[in-house]
């Protein structure tokens with residue numbers, strides 16, 4: 001179960017489970033007392049979230065270094081702190097529009113009624129967080145959950161104990177326990193959580209566990225948002241090869257050393273350009289990222305077990321006689337769990353790295369012959385969270401937009417749809433269901449209630465018995 005003892009530094013699980021149940025009870029009772037916080041109250045909650053992130057920036061940096069062994073300050077500030085603050089600011093600015101009743105057309109045959117959608121809080125939401133982005137995924141969704149007027153219990157991963165401590169401490173200092181709280185624990189707590197009577201669960205993590213969460217949540221018919229994993233493909237077309245695009249592919253792959261759900265899992269490259277692409281990657285790396293893994297910009301692999309899994313993928317490729325290109329001379333630093341990026345060119349389809357989410361610094365490069373071919377390679381697999389395409393050819397871009405299905409698409413970039421505050425974020429099929437971020441998140445965490453206002457003057461006689469001429473004329 002990894003290099004860290006699971007549950008290290010956290011409460012014994014049966015105590016943790018009791019505390020979780022107690023927190024849920026407290027929050028449910030508090031929600032019954034105030035089930036529809038005003039816009040002013042919600043804005044205050046969101047401002048508190050912004051201030052909390054700003055005030056804890058240094059602690060967040062340190063905790064990430066502790067859990068990952070190495071973690072760049074800039075990435076921590078940008079994604080785990082500023083990203084959350086930006087999301088909360090968007091919610092503050094958009095709140096009046098998001099909360100307003102959404103007028104819909106009413107059926108004129110019934111007279112002159114009014115119809116609208118009312119977005120009301122759901123109640124108490126569980127946010128089950130993975131290890132890879134403990135603050136971005138722990139606190140980011142709070143923006144829309146609090147904007148929608150909910151109460152939240154956040155459960156960090158057992159693999160990020162230092163981050164869990166900071167989350168617990170800063171949330172306890174900012175919010176009342178019956179409003180937002182953190183529930184720390186090991187696997188037993190994680191397993192107990194989804195069968196409790198939540199009003200909604202947001203789960204971010206692997207597809208395998210996503211299935212278990214859904215089965216357990218079925219017991220209480222708890223609505224779910226599942227943010228899952230998978231293999232996000234990147235298509236490098238013949239018009240896409242440029243130095244800027246090489247920087248973009250490598251930049252995204254190296255972000256958190258590949259341990260991001262929308263990381264570039266593999267690149268599909270036009271066969272005629274494959275050698276040019278491989279050389280361009282090597283050249284760019286040599287010139288701009290020399291010894292990157294030894295630099296402060298590199299993130300460590302979360303656990304020894306994850307490192308072993310990644311080394312296993314490379315061993316399998318070597319045994320199979322694949323073309324393996326190490327971009328750095330320095331090998332793997334097992335103690336610090338530092339692993340440099342490796343390219344695998346045109347690997348055989350049966351290899352594990354072609355069939356499981358890589359989630360680390362290994363980049364398979366797969367040739368295709370036509371855009372139809374590339375689309376077919378994508379469509380043979382589970383629907384991805386994100387597809388990237390680099391192209392200057394509108395027909396190729398349209399073909400990908402029209403003939404593939406995924407949670408999101410970025411054209412001429414990698415995973416930028418995931419950081420655009422106005423776009424909802426989520427997967428489809430094996431990569432998840434439901435959306436958060438922006439208005440989609442607000443609506444996801446709201447009860448979308450249909451309200452029909454009949455004018456007392458409206459005559460509904462024609463739809464009630466005794467039926468007669470008037471009904472037949474409808």
Ligand code: NAD
Pocket residue numbers: 128129130131132133137155156157158159186187190191192194204205206207209212213226227228229230260261262357359385427431432
């Ligand atoms: P993880 O091991 O931290 O697990 C995620 C959460 O699930 C943790 O809180 C953990 O305690 C809990 N958990 C684990 N086993 C459980 C069980 N049997 N029952 C209930 N809860 C359980 O993280 P992970 O799953 O290794 O995360 C990596 C995966 O997450 C990757 O597949 C990645 O693509 C995916 N991911 C998806 C997104 C997204 O937005 N779609 C974002 C980040 C990560």
